[in-house]
Amino acid sequence: MRLGPIELPSHALHAGVRLAFGRFPGLREVALRALQPVYRVALFPFRRAQGQGVPSEQDELLRNTAAYNDAAERYYANCSDPTFLLNKPFSEPSLFAKHLIDVGNLVAGARLEPGDTVMEFGAGTCWLSHFLNRFGCTTISVDVSPSALNLGRRVFNSDPTTNWGLHPQFLHYDGRVIPLGDESCDRIVINDAFHHLPNQRELLFEMYRVLRPDGIVAMSEPGRGHASAPISVAESAQTGVLENELVLEDVATLAERVGFSAVTVLAASPSLRYEVPAKDLGKFMGGRGFARYWKALCSGMDRHHYLLMYKGCAEPTTVRPGELNPRICVVSPEGKVSISADDRVAVTVNLANLGDTVWLGRGLGEAAAGWTRLGAHLYRSGSPRALVDYDWCRAELGQNVGPGESVAVTVELPAIRRPGNYVVELDLVIEGALWFADRGTRTAELPVTVR
Numbered sequence: 001m002r003l004g005p006i007e008l009p010s011h012a013l014h015a016g017v018r019l020a021f022g023r024f025p026g027l028r029e030v031a032l033r034a035l036q037p038v039y040r041v042a043l044f045p046f047r048r049a050q051g052q053g054v055p056s057e058q059d060e061l062l063r064n065t066a067a068y069n070d071a072a073e074r075y076y077a078n079c080s081d082p083t084f085l086l087n088k089p090f091s092e093p094s095l096f097a098k099h100l101i102d103v104g105n106l107v108a109g110a111r112l113e114p115g116d117t118v119m120e121f122g123a124g125t126c127w128l129s130h131f132l133n134r135f136g137c138t139t140i141s142v143d144v145s146p147s148a149l150n151l152g153r154r155v156f157n158s159d160p161t162t163n164w165g166l167h168p169q170f171l172h173y174d175g176r177v178i179p180l181g182d183e184s185c186d187r188i189v190i191n192d193a194f195h196h197l198p199n200q201r202e203l204l205f206e207m208y209r210v211l212r213p214d215g216i217v218a219m220s221e222p223g224r225g226h227a228s229a230p231i232s233v234a235e236s237a238q239t240g241v242l243e244n245e246l247v248l249e250d251v252a253t254l255a256e257r258v259g260f261s262a263v264t265v266l267a268a269s270p271s272l273r274y275e276v277p278a279k280d281l282g283k284f285m286g287g288r289g290f291a292r293y294w295k296a297l298c299s300g301m302d303r304h305h306y307l308l309m310y311k312g313c314a315e316p317t318t319v320r321p322g323e324l325n326p327r328i329c330v331v332s333p334e335g336k337v338s339i340s341a342d343d344r345v346a347v348t349v350n351l352a353n354l355g356d357t358v359w360l361g362r363g364l365g366e367a368a369a370g371w372t373r374l375g376a377h378l379y380r381s382g383s384p385r386a387l388v389d390y391d392w393c394r395a396e397l398g399q400n401v402g403p404g405e406s407v408a409v410t411v412e413l414p415a416i417r418r419p420g421n422y423v424v425e426l427d428l429v430i431e432g433a434l435w436f437a438d439r440g441t442r443t444a445e446l447p448v449t450v451r
Contacts, residue, residue, distance in 0.1 A: 122193025126152025269300025
């Protein structure tokens with residue numbers, strides 16, 4: 001096909017830039033850092049005014065804590081037909097997608113795994129606790145309303161697939177003290193409940209107390225303008241339940257004052273549905289249409305917040321990985337390798353961490369959780385390929401590799417005694433847990449001919 005006079009240079013430039021980024025893995029990061037001032041100017045219209053955060057609470061709300069707690073109990077106790085409450089989240093068709101998105105973000109943000117002990121604070125009718133029970137978590141549903149917890153028990157009882165072997169608990173608390181021992185929970189999830197609390201500092205301290213040292217609080221809460229919205233004003237007047245305005249900076253400062261090491265906001269929104277024509281996806285990823293997308297994302301994040309509070313280190317590691325995104329480049333030898341039978345060959349690989357998870361490759365024993373190494377699978381060439389040895393060899397990283405960092409690793413491939421054509425597939429492995437490719441990441445391949 002004949003190319004126009006502008007199209008050819010554009011494609012050549014694009015190919016040249018991609019080649020340079022592939023050959024020099026750190027170049028992309030350098031280019032992105034150099035463009036930061038440009039991004040700041042271009043995105044300045046979207047900037048949100050922020051305060052320093054005030055670690056204080058409203059005296060009037062604190063004085064009325066008992067009244068707000070009583071209102072929450074009346075809301076559930078006076079419900080003449082609880083069908084709507086018992087069928088959540090399915091009883092709200094207009095919010096069903098949002099509920100599922102919220103749950104997904106809470107599970108991902110908290111890095112929940114089956115076997116975790118999870119407290120749902122402000123559990124209401126416990127439908128989220130029931131989801132987590134089905135997921136394999138030991139759930140502790142905590143609420144200030146005994147009537148809500150009774151409905152929660154009905155939710156669990158009505159489903160024959162409830163895992164009673166996980167011993168779910170339903171705990172009423174007095175609005176001030178969570179009736180659990182110190183360091184008794186792995187995670188705490190809060191779904192649309194924290195903004196109802198008048199005594200946030202007191203309860204943040206309680207959450208910190210019951211969390212284990214590496215615990216996380218994950219909450220999904222309405223954002224700016226919620227308290228003054230007509231529906232919130234009407235519900236507060238009708239039920240007496242507190243509809244508090246959640247100020248991110250104040251909540252973060254309160255959490256840090258009680259001991260949390262970090263408070264972060266997920267860059268996600270339950271209302272963001274931005275469609276890109278399939279044929280234009282590449283252009284969109286290169287920046288076309290980005291301003292409209294960014295505006296939609298910022299608007300969604302302003303209206304709804306996903307907050308994460310960390311008792312320990314905020315950065316995920318391969319003990320509980322977040323995003324695994326490696327770039328694996330064979331540096332040497334270049335191209336196809338030709339060796340004699342029984343020869344060994346040393347392969348140098350550059351590993352760049354483009355995800356958000358620290359790869360733990362140093363100072364860990366063989367049985368330690370999160371131990372990460374470079375591994376190789378051996379296949380015999382053909383269609384389809386024939387697997388020779390899936391766990392063919394390993395190489396140590398020699399260090400922990402954080403997000404944005406890279407490391408060069410040399411792996412000595414074992415001798416191949418049978419002549420023929422082979423493919424060595426290189427991937428990272430969290431020993432005893434998973435290969436990175438299990439998460440859909442890319443591997444690297446090295447063709448080998450044995451004479």
